[in-house]
Amino acid sequence: MSMEAPIGVIGGGAWGTALAQVLAAGGRPVTLWARNRSVVESINALHENPVYLPGRPLSALVRATDDPAALHGAAALLVVTPAQHMRMILSGFAPQGQPLLLCAKGIEAHSRKFMHEVAREAMPGSPVAVLSGPTFAHEVAAGLPTAVTLAAEDEALARTLAEWIAQPAFRPYVTDDVAGAEIGGAVKNVLAIACGVVEGAALGQNARAALIARGFAEMTRFGLACGARLETLAGLSGLGDLVLTCSSTSSRNYTLGKELGEGRKASDLLVDRRTVAEGAFTAPVLLEAARLRGIDMPITAAVCALIAGTLDVDDAIRTLLSRPLRAE
Numbered sequence: 001m002s003m004e005a006p007i008g009v010i011g012g013g014a015w016g017t018a019l020a021q022v023l024a025a026g027g028r029p030v031t032l033w034a035r036n037r038s039v040v041e042s043i044n045a046l047h048e049n050p051v052y053l054p055g056r057p058l059s060a061l062v063r064a065t066d067d068p069a070a071l072h073g074a075a076a077l078l079v080v081t082p083a084q085h086m087r088m089i090l091s092g093f094a095p096q097g098q099p100l101l102l103c104a105k106g107i108e109a110h111s112r113k114f115m116h117e118v119a120r121e122a123m124p125g126s127p128v129a130v131l132s133g134p135t136f137a138h139e140v141a142a143g144l145p146t147a148v149t150l151a152a153e154d155e156a157l158a159r160t161l162a163e164w165i166a167q168p169a170f171r172p173y174v175t176d177d178v179a180g181a182e183i184g185g186a187v188k189n190v191l192a193i194a195c196g197v198v199e200g201a202a203l204g205q206n207a208r209a210a211l212i213a214r215g216f217a218e219m220t221r222f223g224l225a226c227g228a229r230l231e232t233l234a235g236l237s238g239l240g241d242l243v244l245t246c247s248s249t250s251s252r253n254y255t256l257g258k259e260l261g262e263g264r265k266a267s268d269l270l271v272d273r274r275t276v277a278e279g280a281f282t283a284p285v286l287l288e289a290a291r292l293r294g295i296d297m298p299i300t301a302a303v304c305a306l307i308a309g310t311l312d313v314d315d316a317i318r319t320l321l322s323r324p325l326r327a328e
């Protein structure tokens with residue numbers, strides 16, 4: 001058993017559980033805080049999270065708790081809550097000054113703030129880093145090869161966190177471009193919904209490729225306007241994650257879009273969900289943030305209209321295809 005200070009993980013969904021397993025596989029004790037009591041009990045008694053990551057045995061080095069005080073003394077905290085709940089959940093933890101590694105992908109509704117801005121407000125005094133990239137939780141937990149972006153303005157912090165989390169099959173690449181890492185992960189979820197619509201409405205593979213390329217153009221326009229760097233947007237946390245989530249029903253966002261494309265109503269699909277499809281919440285706030293910066297995001301606008309129920313799939317497609325011709 002390792003004598004090192006544990007790493008804390010806040011959030012017992014699929015991704016928090018998978019990341020806890022990555023850390024524990026490297027011999028690091030992990031304290032996983034989850035809000036769901038049955039998740040806590042199952043992880044401690046059965047070494048499994050049957051609600052969010054069923055069928056994946058977890059290391060005995062992962063200990064779960066529903067007591068925020070159990071994370072005192074952790075060397076760092078991985079924050080793996082849904083984006084819209086992050087501020088509220090962090091406010092339940094007394095700030096201890098530990099580094100925060102933010103793993104949620106989204107933009108906060110109403111405030112239009114990125115996760116690093118929310119975390120700095122909720123836990124002032126804690127240094128902040130971001131982990132993002134093409135990472136289906138079930139593959140990571142199974143130890144399949146995965147590469148991610150780990151971003152922090154403080155490069156020494158990024159390198160330390162990267163060393164703590166790196167495993168033979170889990171490879172972080174560090175950068176100081178925090179905005180770039182966050183924007184790729186948030187925007188790709190919206191575009192994955194659009195790609196799922198293409199699949200559900202049987203629009204063909206040409207359409208999907210066009211949507212990925214034009215979607216990446218939207219991501220780039222928005223990212224550059226927010227100070228992100230092109231190399232980050234074209235890297236693992238941007239284009240890499242866009243390609244992953246726009247091509248697989250393992251993505252909750254893509255699956256939501258596919259069901260919309262098949263003609264189901266967003267209101268029916270979003271009610272009482274157990275798992276999170278972040279793109280549905282990010283789309284309206286992303287569109288508003290783009291509008292305020294004078295940036296055109298037609299695919300994002302179409303996703304917003306489908307989710308709000310103001311356009312049906314046929315009208316959304318017609319609207320996108322009838323836009324004036326323009327230079328690429």
Ligand SMILES: NC(=O)c1ccc[n+]([C@@H]2O[C@H](COP(=O)([O-])OP(=O)(O)OC[C@H]3O[C@@H](n4cnc5c(N)ncnc54)[C@H](O)[C@@H]3O)[C@@H](O)[C@H]2O)c1
Pocket residue numbers: 011012013014015016035036052080081082083085089103104105106135136137138274275276278
């Ligand atoms: N699952 C993945 O493969 C994956 C990979 C990379 C990043 N992420 C990101 O990680 C974040 C967490 O996603 P996940 O997949 O672990 O979640 P999940 O869909 O597996 O589980 C849902 C989570 O939301 C929490 N939750 C539900 N209602 C809540 C409420 N009212 N208040 C607070 N919390 C509530 C649940 O406790 C649970 O932890 C998201 O931002 C997601 O985009 C997920």
Ligand SMILES: O=P(O)(O)OC[C@H](O)CO
Pocket residue numbers: 105133134135136137189192241244245250251252253254276277278
């Ligand atoms: O299931 P999704 O669509 O939330 O995607 C999960 C991860 O973000 C993929 O990198």
